[in-house]
Amino acid sequence: MSFPFIRFRATTGHVGIAFEDGSVRMLQVREHQGSLDVTGSAIVEMPHSVDDLSEAIRSAFVTGGFIGGRCVVAPPQSDVWTQVVHMPVMPDAELGEAASWEAADRLGVPRERLQCDWMRLSETSERAEVLIMAVDQEKMNSMLEAVLGAGLRPIAVEPDFTSLARLFCRRRRREVDAARTRAVLHVGYGQSMMMVLKGQSIVFCKQISTGGRCLDAAVADQLDLTETAASELRQARLADENSLDPATHGAVADSSRVVLAELARESMRCLRHYAVAVRGERPENLLMGGSDAMEPGLGDLMHGACRLPVHLDDEGASIASLQAGLAHSTAGHGSPASAWAVAAGLSVRGIEPRSAAGRRAA
Numbered sequence: 001m002s003f004p005f006i007r008f009r010a011t012t013g014h015v016g017i018a019f020e021d022g023s024v025r026m027l028q029v030r031e032h033q034g035s036l037d038v039t040g041s042a043i044v045e046m047p048h049s050v051d052d053l054s055e056a057i058r059s060a061f062v063t064g065g066f067i068g069g070r071c072v073v074a075p076p077q078s079d080v081w082t083q084v085v086h087m088p089v090m091p092d093a094e095l096g097e098a099a100s101w102e103a104a105d106r107l108g109v110p111r112e113r114l115q116c117d118w119m120r121l122s123e124t125s126e127r128a129e130v131l132i133m134a135v136d137q138e139k140m141n142s143m144l145e146a147v148l149g150a151g152l153r154p155i156a157v158e159p160d161f162t163s164l165a166r167l168f169c170r171r172r173r174r175e176v177d178a179a180r181t182r183a184v185l186h187v188g189y190g191q192s193m194m195m196v197l198k199g200q201s202i203v204f205c206k207q208i209s210t211g212g213r214c215l216d217a218a219v220a221d222q223l224d225l226t227e228t229a230a231s232e233l234r235q236a237r238l239a240d241e242n243s244l245d246p247a248t249h250g251a252v253a254d255s256s257r258v259v260l261a262e263l264a265r266e267s268m269r270c271l272r273h274y275a276v277a278v279r280g281e282r283p284e285n286l287l288m289g290g291s292d293a294m295e296p297g298l299g300d301l302m303h304g305a306c307r308l309p310v311h312l313d314d315e316g317a318s319i320a321s322l323q324a325g326l327a328h329s330t331a332g333h334g335s336p337a338s339a340w341a342v343a344a345g346l347s348v349r350g351i352e353p354r355s356a357a358g359r360r361a362a
Helices: 050-063 092-107 137-149 160-168 212-223 227-239 246-277 298-306 320-329 337-348
Strands: 002-004 015-020 023-032 035-045 070-074 080-088 114-123 127-136 153-157 181-187 192-198 201-208 286-289 359-361
Touching: 015 160, 015 337, 023 050, 023 337, 035 050, 035 320, 035 337, 050 137, 070 137, 070 160, 070 337, 080 092, 080 201, 092 114, 092 127, 114 137, 114 201, 127 137, 137 153, 160 181, 160 192, 160 201, 160 286, 160 337, 181 246, 181 298, 192 246, 201 246, 212 227, 212 246, 227 246, 246 298, 286 298, 286 337, 320 337
Parallel strands: 015 070, 070 153, 181 286
Antiparallel strands: 002 359, 015 023, 023 035, 080 127, 114 127, 181 192, 192 201
């Protein structure tokens, strides 16, 4: 008798390891009845040595509820250089080599010092618009050495904004969704990234220099605090707007408003650039994610500047579905679920259909 193999789908993702300035977020998710649940999570403060970091990651892995050792890693934003360039149309292998030399030339460093990747955003008969991403090889080796020393098995390294795009594309796998267009703003600590997604593909990507660090600096200057104290104050406000007394809350809001308005204006300019350069369809909405996406008042400013409906979650409630699990497993850390979006997107990479094996005789 012969029978078909069933196409199985992994329900538990890889361990997502998102390196940030000063800390590491580790998150593993599983898919259950169409929603995401937290399997394991941990925050590791960045120690001074690779050996200490390996030990901290190993300890977090053992106590954090994680399953399996396969992981996907995102370097800190500050370590990743990105640039959109126009290049002649060429095969992928040649384009990859040309992108590496282009990055080395623009950064003014030897080619062998860089680990490069690229993404084709759009293409005509004569030229391609390519996003080049580069990381210093030595920094990446140190990061991977710490992960390997913890006993984990990295299967991929990718920038944080691509993992956020993957998270928000979970529900866009149907053929009917292939032509639907959305804008996604990744609000990170060091910088932000405006993307336009068509179906599951990134068709536009532009870096914005404004991020959470700018907000910390503005609050520190206004309230005469260190940036560390300002960051703690802002994070407490993000976790619970009622945690501050009214006077302090108002002072933080006032000092943040100028920075948020600038982020909204830069986002609007990015979407105008997309409309002119790509000539694609107008996005149906704007999704925001990342460590500082929940900043009070930012959504209203983005709506006013970009004239798009603004959402802090996708149609599958990917962020909201993680809220309960994170509140239980990371109690006391006080960071909103949106701060875990990058690590969640890294983990989701492991939830993919496995290839079918056809039929066999029995």
